[in-house]
Amino acid sequence: MDRLIRDALEAREPAAPAPCLDPETLAGWVDGALDARARAAVEAHAADCARCQMLLAAMARTEPAVATGSRWHFGGIRWLIPAVAAAAAVALWVEVREPAVAPSPGPSAATTTMTAPPPAAETFRAAADREKAVASIEAPAKTKPSEPAPRRDELKERQLQKKEAGQTLDAATPTTDLRARAETSNKRAAAGAETAQAPPAPVAPAAPAAPPPPPASREAAASRIQAFARAQLIEIITPGSAVRWRFIRGGSAVERSADGGATWQVQPIGVAVRLTAGSSPAPSVCWAVGDGGLVVLSTDGAAWHRLTFPEAVDLVAVQARDEKAATVRTADGRRFSTTDGGLTWSAPQEFPAAPFKE
Amino acid sequence: MAASYERDVELAQQCAAGDERAWERFILEYRPILYRAADALDPSGGAREIADSLYAELYGLKERGGERQSLFHYFHGKSSLATWLRAVLAQRFVDRERVRKRLEPLPEIEKDDAPASAPPDPDRSRQLTLVRRALDQAITTLTDRDRLRLACYYLQELTLAQIAKMFREHEATASRQLTRIRRELRDEVMRRLKDDAGLGPHEIARCLELAAEDPGPLDLSKSLGAAAERKESEFDRSI
Numbered sequence: 001m002d003r004l005i006r007d008a009l010e011a012r013e014p015a016a017p018a019p020c021l022d023p024e025t026l027a028g029w030v031d032g033a034l035d036a037r038a039r040a041a042v043e044a045h046a047a048d049c050a051r052c053q054m055l056l057a058a059m060a061r062t063e064p065a066v067a068t069g070s071r072w073h074f075g076g077i078r079w080l081i082p083a084v085a086a087a088a089a090v091a092l093w094v095e096v097r098e099p100a101v102a103p104s105p106g107p108s109a110a111t112t113t114m115t116a117p118p119p120a121a122e123t124f125r126a127a128a129d130r131e132k133a134v135a136s137i138e139a140p141a142k143t144k145p146s147e148p149a150p151r152r153d154e155l156k157e158r159q160l161q162k163k164e165a166g167q168t169l170d171a172a173t174p175t176t177d178l179r180a181r182a183e184t185s186n187k188r189a190a191a192g193a194e195t196a197q198a199p200p201a202p203v204a205p206a207a208p209a210a211p212p213p214p215p216a217s218r219e220a221a222a223s224r225i226q227a228f229a230r231a232q233l234i235e236i237i238t239p240g241s242a243v244r245w246r247f248i249r250g251g252s253a254v255e256r257s258a259d260g261g262a263t264w265q266v267q268p269i270g271v272a273v274r275l276t277a278g279s280s281p282a283p284s285v286c287w288a289v290g291d292g293g294l295v296v297l298s299t300d301g302a303a304w305h306r307l308t309f310p311e312a313v314d315l316v317a318v319q320a321r322d323e324k325a326a327t328v329r330t331a332d333g334r335r336f337s338t339t340d341g342g343l344t345w346s347a348p349q350e351f352p353a354a355p356f357k358e
Numbered sequence: 359m360a361a362s363y364e365r366d367v368e369l370a371q372q373c374a375a376g377d378e379r380a381w382e383r384f385i386l387e388y389r390p391i392l393y394r395a396a397d398a399l400d401p402s403g404g405a406r407e408i409a410d411s412l413y414a415e416l417y418g419l420k421e422r423g424g425e426r427q428s429l430f431h432y433f434h435g436k437s438s439l440a441t442w443l444r445a446v447l448a449q450r451f452v453d454r455e456r457v458r459k460r461l462e463p464l465p466e467i468e469k470d471d472a473p474a475s476a477p478p479d480p481d482r483s484r485q486l487t488l489v490r491r492a493l494d495q496a497i498t499t500l501t502d503r504d505r506l507r508l509a510c511y512y513l514q515e516l517t518l519a520q521i522a523k524m525f526r527e528h529e530a531t532a533s534r535q536l537t538r539i540r541r542e543l544r545d546e547v548m549r550r551l552k553d554d555a556g557l558g559p560h561e562i563a564r565c566l567e568l569a570a571e572d573p574g575p576l577d578l579s580k581s582l583g584a585a586a587e588r589k590e591s592e593f594d595r596s597i
Contacts, residue, residue: 004493004569005543006512009505023445027437030445032526033363034436040502047505050513051452056506057514058448059441060524062395235393237403277410317410333414 018045021052030059235261238280243301245286247275254278254288256301269296269304279320287326289315295342299323307342366439374418374430381417388443395444399451408450412443485565488555489547496546504539511536 021029021042028034029042046052236245242260247253254275255264269275271294278288284301288294293309295318309315313330320326327337334348372380392412396405418428433442497505503525510516510524522532544566551557551565 002512004490005497005508005540007490009497009509009513022432023449024432024434024436024442026449027441027445030524031437031441043506044502047502047509051456053506053509053514054452054456055445055448056524057510057516057520058399058452059444060510060514060516060520062398062444062448063520063523064391064394064440234389237397237406239403316413319407319410329414333417 020049021045021055026052026055026059030056234275234278236278236280236286238283238286241283243280243283245278245280245288247278247288254286254298254304256286258283267298267302267304269306271296271306276315277317279318279326281320281322285320285323287318287320287328289318289328291315295328297323297342299341307338309342310336310345363435363438367433367435370430370433370439373416374428376417388440391440392443392447395447396451399448405447405451408454409447412446412450482568485561485568488551488557489565489569492547492550492554493543495550496543499546500539500542504535504542507532507535508539 025034025038025042029039034042046056234247238244242258244257244261246255246257246264248255248266254267254269256267257264269288273290273292273294275288275290275294275296277290278286280286284299286298286301288296288304290296291314293312293315295307295309295315296304297307298304309328311330313332313334315328316331317329318326319328324341325337325339326342327335329335330348336348337346338344369380369384373384392409393406396409397403399405412429415429418430429446433439436442437445497508500508507521507525510521511518516524518532518536519529521536522529525532525535527535548562548566551562557565
């Protein structure tokens with residue numbers, strides 16, 4: 001009977017005279033950002049349009065993975081719940097009562113601690129949040145929500161974070177928009193920075209202002225995140241094989257994996273220029289391009305040598321056919337080609353832009 | 359435009375205007391998303407080409423009336439920029455696949471060396487036709503949303519988890535909804551067989567039995583093999 005349903009659906013005449021969904025409407029539907037009328041119109045069209053059904057399916061398949069976590073089984077520690085609740089109530093009571101107990105206008109370490117939480121810690125946590133969000137975005141898309149449950153300490157951390165954001169923990173309704181998570185983390189980071197720069201609270205006017213976070217640590221956190229993101233940014237897959245290449249250390253070194261990304265071997269490229277793109281037409285061949293006209297090539301899957309490029313222009317893309325032929329694209333849209341392994345390069349051509357199909 | 363997408367629109371406008379710092383931010387934040395999406399569409403890396411080609415269009419290398427024609431001009435903040443980029447990528451990918459499938463030669467019909475089977479039973483074929491017609495009509499009575507659910511499950515072969523995400527509901531809800539739709543379809547088919555075709559309870563049962571037995575023109579072993587590989591929770595597929 002399932003087959004009959006499938007057959008019947010396949011045999012249905014396309015009854016969708018309206019134009020197909022444009023990417024923005026489609027994205028709005030996926031994000032749940034359309035009003036009821038627009039949503040209904042999208043569903044009415046997509047219900048009978050094979051192309052839009054394929055589009056929706058493609059969107060579903062490219063949905064970023066979220067570590068939703070399975071339900072936390074309290075099991076043997078159920079008895080801890082009231083104890084934790086009582087402890088939280090006591091802590092809250094102490095926190096609320098503290099200013100009244102210590103009304104002294106003089107500088108007090110206790111009030112300082114209460115009114116101005118250590119900004120460095122806040123900034124660090126916000127930075128860690130951002131890093132987590134980036135890591136989530138970087139997580140392989142194949143990860144399914146039903147995959148390994150997070151550790152309990154992670155769950156606790158999430159619970160804590162959600163409480164801070166004034167939300168309730170609901171493991172059954174996972175957040176699906178990673179971008180929103182990243183934004184939230186960024187906002188929190190910004191808020192943390194603002195908190196750090198804000199004057200002390202009026203409760204303790206004489207208290208010395210909390211020290212601003214050391215700029216070095218903020219910069220270090222930012223560069224760490226950036227380095228992490230960059231390290232994960234560019235991954236090159238050799239078609240039809242388990243070989244992968246990726247750029248690390250901000251694009252100044254290459255790693256190669258022969259087992260689909262399970263293990264990686266570092267391969268120095270001998271230059272301190274950032275790599276921006278690569279192309280691997282065969283398991284032992286990889287082309288990589290970077291800033292300032294950098295083109296490097298490996299033909300044995302291990303050693304890299306630099307090729308001469310006619311201009312010191314930033315290169316943003318490369319498409320290689322084999323170890324001899326490749327086309328690179330410059331940041332200003334020109335295209336250079338070689339068919340002799342980089343000994344000579346063809347005259348630059350304007351990169352053709354395909355018309356946008358709505 | 360939702361307030362939460364204002365930043366995305368701002369970034370898109372800055373990129374469309376050629377702001378280098380905005381571009382740097384865009385590349386840093388969105389390239390991984392695009393690449394992950396491309397890899398999810400085609401794990402062999404074929405869709406990365408499309409992702410790479412998008413940058414040129416987003417940058418706007420063509421000019422019209424002295425103004426750069428950037429793809430970003432089509433983004434107005436109805437969704438997040440990340441989802442919009444995935445939608446554009448999905449559109450390009452689907453269109454390419456449709457063209458490819460259209461150009462693919464049809465498989466040659468194999469010669470049937472098997473001995474001719476017994477002539478079809480006219481009664482059986484009539485009953486199957488009745489079921490098919492009733493089912494087709496029953497599908498038209500479904501709501502758009504329910505038809506879309508069915509299409510996602512049966513034609514696009516999405517998993518329950520993917521359908522649940524798409525409809526912003528829990529996987530168990532998606533499963534219950536499909537069960538409900540199929541129950542409704544079955545009830546409607548039985549009603550139509552009774553009212554429109556004037557069949558009695560025994561004949562209706564026979565029709566449904568035949569429909570369940572009928573191997574049809576499709577090679578079910580392939581479908582079942584593929585279905586077994588699908589990552590989905592246990593789900594009763596019978597009506």
